[in-house]
Amino acid sequence: MVSDQxxxxxxxxxxSGVATxxxxxxxxxxxxxxxxxGDGGxxxGDGDGGQAAASQGEAGRLVYTQEIRPDGDFDPxxxxxxxxxxxxxxxxxxxxxxxxxxxxxxxxxxxxxxxERDGQxxxxxxxxxAQFHNGDPVTAExxxxxxxxxxxxxxxxxxxxxxxxxxxxxxxxxxTAQIDLExxxxxxxxxxxxxxxxxxxxxxxxxxxxxxxxxxxGPFTFEEYAPDEYIELARWDDYWDEPVPExxxxxxxxxEDDAGRVSQILAGDTDAIATVPxxxxxxxxxxxxxxxxxxxxxxxxxxxFNCNEGGTTDPDVRRGVSHAFSVTEFVDAxxxxxxxxxxxxxxxxxxxxGWDFPMEEWNEAAPSYDPERAQELLxxxxxxxxxxxxxxxxxxxxxxxxxxxxxxxxxxxxEAQVQSLDFATLGETYTTGNADDYExxxxxxxGGPDPDVYLYNLFHEDNAGISQGHYYQGSEDFHDNILQAxxxxxxxxxxxxxxxxIDEIVEQVPVRPVYSPYNTMAAQSYVQDLQAHPxxxxxxxxxxEDNNVSVE
Numbered sequence: 274m275v276s277d278q279x280x281x282x283x284x285x286x287x288x289s290g291v292a293t294x295x296x297x298x299x300x301x302x303x304x305x306x307x308x309x310x311g312d313g314g315x316x317x318g319d320g321d322g323g324q325a326a327a328s329q330g331e332a333g334r335l336v337y338t339q340e341i342r343p344d345g346d347f348d349p350x351x352x353x354x355x356x357x358x359x360x361x362x363x364x365x366x367x368x369x370x371x372x373x374x375x376x377x378x379x380x381x382x383x384x385x386x387x388x389e390r391d392g393q394x395x396x397x398x399x400x401x402x403a404q405f406h407n408g409d410p411v412t413a414e415x416x417x418x419x420x421x422x423x424x425x426x427x428x429x430x431x432x433x434x435x436x437x438x439x440x441x442x443x444x445x446x447x448x449t450a451q452i453d454l455e456x457x458x459x460x461x462x463x464x465x466x467x468x469x470x471x472x473x474x475x476x477x478x479x480x481x482x483x484x485x486x487x488x489x490x491g492p493f494t495f496e497e498y499a500p501d502e503y504i505e506l507a508r509w510d511d512y513w514d515e516p517v518p519e520x521x522x523x524x525x526x527x528x529e530d531d532a533g534r535v536s537q538i539l540a541g542d543t544d545a546i547a548t549v550p551x552x553x554x555x556x557x558x559x560x561x562x563x564x565x566x567x568x569x570x571x572x573x574x575x576x577x578f579n580c581n582e583g584g585t586t587d588p589d590v591r592r593g594v595s596h597a598f599s600v601t602e603f604v605d606a607x608x609x610x611x612x613x614x615x616x617x618x619x620x621x622x623x624x625x626x627g628w629d630f631p632m633e634e635w636n637e638a639a640p641s642y643d644p645e646r647a648q649e650l651l652x653x654x655x656x657x658x659x660x661x662x663x664x665x666x667x668x669x670x671x672x673x674x675x676x677x678x679x680x681x682x683x684x685x686x687x688e689a690q691v692q693s694l695d696f697a698t699l700g701e702t703y704t705t706g707n708a709d710d711y712e713x714x715x716x717x718x719x720g721g722p723d724p725d726v727y728l729y730n731l732f733h734e735d736n737a738g739i740s741q742g743h744y745y746q747g748s749e750d751f752h753d754n755i756l757q758a759x760x761x762x763x764x765x766x767x768x769x770x771x772x773x774x775i776d777e778i779v780e781q782v783p784v785r786p787v788y789s790p791y792n793t794m795a796a797q798s799y800v801q802d803l804q805a806h807p808x809x810x811x812x813x814x815x816x817x818e819d820n821n822v823s824v825e
Contacts, residue, residue: 333508333521335800335824337813338534340548342527345500348476348484349469350422353429355719358810360504360525365469365489366514368397368416373819375571375622375722375807377467380514381411381490383448386466392457392762394441395466399448403513405472405490413444418473420452420465434465457762460723467721492518492816502526518816519802519823531669538563538795544824545796545803547812551611551670554793562798567791568805569622573615573727574671574717576678577784581744583708584659591782593650594713595640597681602642604788607673611793615786617775618727622789622807626722628768635779639786648685660688661712664702667693671715674787678713703742714742717790719809724771728755732778745783799825 343357349365352358369377379385381403387396403411421439423430441453454461470490476483487495490513493506504525508518526543528534531550537543539560549557549565558565578585578594585591604614613621616639617632624630651659661682665675672693679689692711694702703714720726730740733755737744745751751774758770778784792805792812801823806814815822 332824333519334524335520335522335815335822336524336526336544338537338543338546339525339527340531340534340546341529342501343504343525345498346484347487347495347498348480349471350419350426350430350476350480351428351484355810356527359812360495360506361469361487361489362811363491363493363506363523363815364487364495365471365491366403366411367467367469368419369467370817371467371722371806371808371811372817373568373804373806373814375626377463377722378818381416381470382466386462388462388762390453392459392461393438393454395452395454395461396445397450397452397466399450401448403490405475406488406494406509407472407475409472409474409488410447411470411490412447412473413450414447415470415473416450416452417442417444418476419468419470422471422476436461437465456760458725458759459762459764459767460721460725460759463722464726493523496522516816516818516821519821520815523815538797541797544800545794545813547794549611549793549795551608554609554611557795563795564798564800564803565793565795566803566805567611567793568807569613569620570719570790570792570807570809571620571623571721572717572719572809573618573620573786573789574674574715575615575618575784575786576674577703577714577716577741577743578782579706579708579712579714579743580746580783581706581708583712584654584656584661585708585712587654588781589650589654590659591785592640593647593654594678594682595782595785596643596647596650597685598677599642600785600787603674603677607670608788608790610791612788612790615789616779618731618778618784618786619724619771619775620720620789623720623722623724623727627764628724628771630768630772630775635775638779640782644681644685647681651682651685651687655687660690662710663689663691663713663715664699664711665691665693665715666699667695671717675713675715704738706738706742706744711742715787721808724767725759728771728774729759732774732783743783745781747781747783748777751777801825 339356341356343360344354346352346357347360349361352361367380368382370380372378381399383398383400399411420434420437421442423434424439436454436456436458438453438455443451445451472488475488485498492509492512494509496507497505506523508521528537534546535553538546557563578591580586600614604612616636624632663675663679665671675691679691682689702710718731730736734752754770754774758767761767792809794805796803802820803822804814804820806812
């Protein structure tokens with residue numbers, strides 16, 4: 274799962290099922306819609322060495338500047354951050370991979386999986402001819418190892434694969450893998466089957482070496498890793514699939530400071546950047562010779578209330594806070610066209626994948642900006658001398674959200690305080706459940722194309738103190754409904770269960786969803802056929818059936 278609510282290692286896990294299923298968000302910045310770009314030629318010239326050594330139109334070479342430096346785990350069995358996963362998505366192929374509509378499509382798999390035993394057995398046939406960079410064929414044994422190693426080795430990705438029955442998962446023959454589950458898991462085909470496949474034999478010989486010198490079956494080979502500096506990839510000319518990349522090489526660098534990334538793209542010191550800061554979108558979008566791209570994402574940011582201790586254990590206090598500020602005005606002022614205001618814990622792109630939830634009803638039922646109602650609720654329910662603490666991560670937008678809420682509460686007579694904490698400290702703090710530490714926290718989550726990766730991770734009692742710190746007890750059926758939906762294959766039954774769960778979340782407000790950010794990128798005009806992908810771990814999508822990035 275991915276979240277920026279954990280340690281620095283976990284601060285931005287995967288977007289949707291590449292190495293893990295979900296992740297706490299907040300390091301991802303803007304996110305997803307359709308990419309809009311244009312043609313254009315660039316100056317010739319070399320870029321070599323130094324920070325963000327742009328190709329400046331050097332044919333076949335791309336320098337891409339990430340917003341966070343990868344943790345450096347390039348073995349998908351252990352990868353737990355989105356930025357290492359962005360490298361992995363170039364080096365490895367998945368059993369299935371998400372298209373630009375966030376729909377899983379067969380890649381190493383020859384077609385759709387065969388489902389047996391009422392959703393507890395998946396049989397996947399592999400394509401002929403797929404091979405790893407060292408010439409080894411991709412086999413069913415590689416698939417089995419990919420699905421069982423996180424459990425056997427108890428890696429951080431174990432929760433993503435915990436439903437897999439290790440004993441029943443086996444290779445039927447060289448090209449047919451059988452994956453058994455401990456219970457029917459409705460999201461398995463959409464989430465876990467999108468896992469990237471490792472070379473089992475090479476990895477098992479030396480797991481540590483595999484982590485920093487990976488052998489995948491993807492369109493690029495891993496050439497060089499200079500920690501804290503860059504990762505260099507090269508086109509695999511013998512790539513088993515089509516199309517073969519137009520790019521000959523790719524260098525990934527990082528500039529964690531927003532201003533630094535903006536300066537680099539404007540000065541031509543990099544070919545493309547991830548995450549255009551919302552405050553700079555209009556300037557970069559209007560800049561001649563630079564194109565911007567965005568895609569709607571499965572991420573959402575939210576205010577969570579401490580339901581374990583303190584004033585926010587009272588739902589009227591939570592409602593009062595939610596009525597005290599305007600979500601729409603905040604998004605318009607701070608994010609503009611880089612985000613969508615939200616009222617539910619399910620981003621619109623996920624609902625659009627066939628769930629058909631009553632989104633409009635939830636939008637109307639959610640607490641709207643109403644300072645008079647806020648005053649009435651808080652005066653009637655808040656403890657005497659209530660001075661809540663709001664903890665936030667160290668990024669400008671969520672600091673601004675915390676300060677807005679505090680300012681509105683101060684206007685109503687309550688002295689709220691905002692504390693910006695680094696991600697390590699935040700991860701240690703928001704899970705305590707202590708009112709002295711916080712009564713509200715602001716974080717985000719990047720999930721995937723199924724509600725389970727939001728509702729189980731962020732609301733079920735199993736994850737209290739792990740991936741959520743609101744400790745919401747809920748009604749008698751609340752947690753049972755989440756678990757039942759997780760262990761049910763029938764989508765209509767799951768939809769009804771999730772509808773009941775979200776009805777309660779909107780009414781009782783253990784969290785107040787605020788916005789879903791877009792995945793954004795900017796590139797020099799000489800970079801051709803770039804598109805923003807909904808899944809942050811897939812960006813930049815350099816080669817697929819729908820695009821093939823080149824530098825002219």
